[in-house]
Amino acid sequence: MLNYIKAECFKTFKRIYMRNTLLIFVLLAIAVNVLFFVAFRSSPTNSQELIRTSLSVIVPMLLIMVYTALIMVDIVFSDEYKYKTFKNTLSFGFTRTQVYFGKLAVSMIVTAVIFSITLAAYLVSLFLLLGFPEDMGLIGVVFNRVAAAIPLYIGALCLCNACAFIIPNNTAFSFVYMGFLMVPYLLFYTLTLLNPAFTPLFGTALVTPFYTSIMGLDIHVANMGDMMGVGFNVDNIENILNAALLPGTSVAYCLILGLAYAAAATLIGLAVYRRREIR
Template identity: 30%
Template sequence: GNRHPYRPGGLQTPGNTLERRDKMKAYIKAEFFRIIKRPGTWKLLLFLFILTTPMLTWFPAMSLFKAAGTRSAMPPSAASMFFGIAPFWVLAFTKSCITDEYKFHTFKNTLVMGLSRKKVYVSKLITSAALTFGTFLTILLVYLAIGHLFCGISGNSLFFKTYAGLLGQMASSIPLLMAAVCVSGIFACLFNHFIPSMICYLSFLVLPYPLLQFIYYLTGTQWIRALYYLPLITPFHKVLLNQPVEIEGLFGVIQTQSDNFYIVITPEIFMYSLILGFIYISISIPIGLYIFKRKDIC
């Protein structure tokens, strides 16, 4: 009564599974290089570098007024501001990986390769995440290099504390950036065009938190205040923008600690970011996959 193992829909064999896994790896690699080679990707990178120019002009201006030991801590301290911008970069890569496939009607060619929709969707998310992190790290390293060109490098304790804070912030933000990729994937699959998906994603990032603030100030309702202090709806604002994280309820109050030049990422904040990122990823991937599986591919 079993189907033939070598026919479509039949039993899976180790060789068959390995072949599908190799196809998925090859597809991710092909997607990665396809997007890297596109002129639009390099235009995007140039635009992101231009956005950092006003921040770079700050280094030579401020270095004139700071002591040598303090100047060396300025680049990693200022680089922490990039974590607030990073979730917005996700849009460009989910557009290239998912939205453009709908736009140019190439999804049907992708599915002909023999990969299931699940593997195609997961491959798209992996590619988007890799490109997001690669772009983020490239700009961060260039920014730090230029910053130290003007401000120098010191071996004092403030310099190392500032870099420790930067690395801690980077490590704690990875789960949330992954979550941003998965959330953006939902809107990229939901719409066939970039503009509505962009509006919905940006609305998700920007609107809920100030809206909760506004409703609370109007009504004074305590459960809204609890949501306001627990940034469950938009975690990117609180954690990635270096704003104080305040969690009221079972955990008391957890707040980021700052010491002038650097942010101290406590174990509580790290675990909070890890758990929150896991929640977003575990919810948004099935939703995006559900939409992708049931959407017509033309």
């Protein structure tokens, strides 16, 4: 199992797909601060306000990262179905269970590497271009939200990994994964707005905690436009800071929901994959 993971990591990190993805993520992270730096140089805007504005972008970006789990899994599965190389791995003596969990482990490693380097690039460019925030608690708030979102990312990766193993087509499993994220959320959100009694059902959607816990939005008074735009206001980071650390109930909510998705997706995905014919 460990040898398989090492081999997959070596193969994955050598791919141009992996390198290009990392480069794009890093450049986008740096570009955010470059844009604010240009704005600072061309206008008398207070630098601390620019820092807060830049940081305010990070929290809602955590939601977008759930959708980029599709890219992380696709990096690991790159061209496996196109060139039909899955059967080669099994012919080397690895079991389907080892292959399944090996791919999942490599997906998590790839995600951790890309996101860690991207976050580091963002913070370094922030400090170099805009300076250090007077209140370092703002940085702590960002890391607090990132930590709370980790179980949700694990759930998303497990769900996407299951889709990739069940559906032997990169394009098809991509659409199915996006459907699992968006359809339940939009459906349950609409039902909740019509009748608050559906709130518990809405809470089972994987992306819900990013609005209700990570960004602290009240779904009972918000409309769809507010929910999609929250976090991009200049004062949003201040509102989040007022809440300090996430309460224990919110952390538990993110943890339980993320791990529940991870367990369910893994059990179903592995069960189907072990019975599916590999061509």
